[in-house]
Amino acid sequence: MADHASRQGHRYDSPEILAYLNELHAGHDLALASAFAAPELHGLPAIQVGMSEGKLLALLLRLSGAKKVVEFGTLAGYSAIRMAQALPVDGRLWTLELEARHAAVARGNIAAAGLSKRVEVLVGPALGLLPTLEPEGPFDAVFLDADKGRYDLYGHWAAINVRQGGLLLVDNAYYFGQLLDQSPDAVAVRRCHEEAAQAFDTVCIPTPDGLLLGIKK
Numbered sequence: 001m002a003d004h005a006s007r008q009g010h011r012y013d014s015p016e017i018l019a020y021l022n023e024l025h026a027g028h029d030l031a032l033a034s035a036f037a038a039p040e041l042h043g044l045p046a047i048q049v050g051m052s053e054g055k056l057l058a059l060l061l062r063l064s065g066a067k068k069v070v071e072f073g074t075l076a077g078y079s080a081i082r083m084a085q086a087l088p089v090d091g092r093l094w095t096l097e098l099e100a101r102h103a104a105v106a107r108g109n110i111a112a113a114g115l116s117k118r119v120e121v122l123v124g125p126a127l128g129l130l131p132t133l134e135p136e137g138p139f140d141a142v143f144l145d146a147d148k149g150r151y152d153l154y155g156h157w158a159a160i161n162v163r164q165g166g167l168l169l170v171d172n173a174y175y176f177g178q179l180l181d182q183s184p185d186a187v188a189v190r191r192c193h194e195e196a197a198q199a200f201d202t203v204c205i206p207t208p209d210g211l212l213l214g215i216k217k
């Protein structure tokens with residue numbers, strides 16, 4: 001039925017259905033609500049993951065028993081809080097953020113969520129931060145959600161630094177509908193997909209902009 005529908009290009013969701021399901025299955029506590037609202041409140045771009053995508057990240061981490069997680073792209077800390085809430089008390093999440101202003105807002109939200117001991121926000125270009133992070137590895141999961149033009153390099157890093165059986169999660173896997181373009185950023189996202197398909201057992205989950213999921217071989 002679903003296959004037939006998608007072959008025909010039909011969708012059965014609607015904004016009302018999605019809002020109902022987001023609230024029912026992926027509702028916010030106070031900390032998540034503040035972090036979700038924070039980008040708009042602080043004049044940052046409101047480009048955080050959606051409610052259901054955030055909850056999906058959390059459930060995947062729980063299912064895999066992840067304890068050590070790296071996130072590329074913090075923004076105001078919404079996905080970091082979602083993921084950190086899914087970790088055991090001795091779990092650690094390192095989240096990498098280029099913009100000091102974003103990192104400051106995120107640190108406030110993470111502290112308000114009571115997660116400052118579990119989450120470390122590292123500020124700077126992600127590639128420059130990785131060498132200091134590597135001794136903490138291998139990692140149980142890596143989530144890519146930063147600049148798409150470096151997804152190839154981030155994906156390569158993940159292929160080396162995620163343990164066998166660990167997870168790779170990549171947001172914007174459809175690259176805003178431009179995945180098959182010839183722009184340098186589209187090529188980088190495709191390279192990320194292609195390397196991931198070699199090093200991980202993969203599937204692309206059809207969230208609004210695609211979420212690549214891989215388990216390290």
Ligand SMILES: C[S@@+](CC[C@H](N)C(=O)[O-])C[C@H]1O[C@@H](n2cnc3c(N)ncnc32)[C@H](O)[C@@H]1O
Pocket residue numbers: 047048049072073074075076077078079080096097098099102124125126127145146147
């Ligand atoms: C889509 S937002 C992250 C959203 C966040 N994961 C969430 O769902 O709540 C992307 C973030 O990546 C950051 N970023 C962009 N280029 C970066 C780089 N080279 N290194 C680290 N962070 C970067 C941006 O400043 C922005 O805050």
